[in-house]
Amino acid sequence: MTRLQAATDTFRELALIYTALLLASAGLLMHFEDLDFGTALYWAATTATSTGYGDISPKSPEGRLVAVTLMHLSIFVVAPLIVVRLVDRLNMDRDAFTHEEQVHILEGIARIEARLDALEKSRKD
Known part of the structure; x- marks a missing residue:
């Protein structure tokens, strides 16, 4: 700016x-x-x-x-x-995500990916 x-x-x-x-x-x-x-x-x-x-x-x-x-x-x-x-x-753009919202979404995706990895690992065992 x-x-x-x-x-x-x-x-x-x-x-x-x-x-x-x-x-x-x-x-x-x-x-x-x-x-x-x-x-x-x-x-x-x-x-x-x-x-x-x-x-x-x-x-x-x-x-x-x-x-x-x-x-x-x-x-x-x-x-x-x-x-x-x-x-x-x-x-x-009133629909644009704020920085805090973007961080929250990325953290949520990281948690979901971690759970999916854990599920896949447990199915292989």
Whole structure:
């Protein structure tokens, strides 16, 4: 399992990454555009979801850089990770044996083989 896959294995981890992205973007925009945190967070949420109502838009070059970065990260990083996790959950083989079940089955087969060997040996004697 790759580091990225391990770091985004659950929807909780993805939600934390997405929340951190929104909070960081809001904090940066708040700093660069002199906005209150609520307004900056609203902007980050609408921008990250590609809704972008246009009521708030960055004016400074730094604010625009934050906007472009947020747009690209949310569309090309966060959204695909969510889709991949959904597809993984749908494709998961629910009938597959766990490691413990496989070990239990192998131990059972070994016991059966040992009993068959004992029976065959006793018939030969």
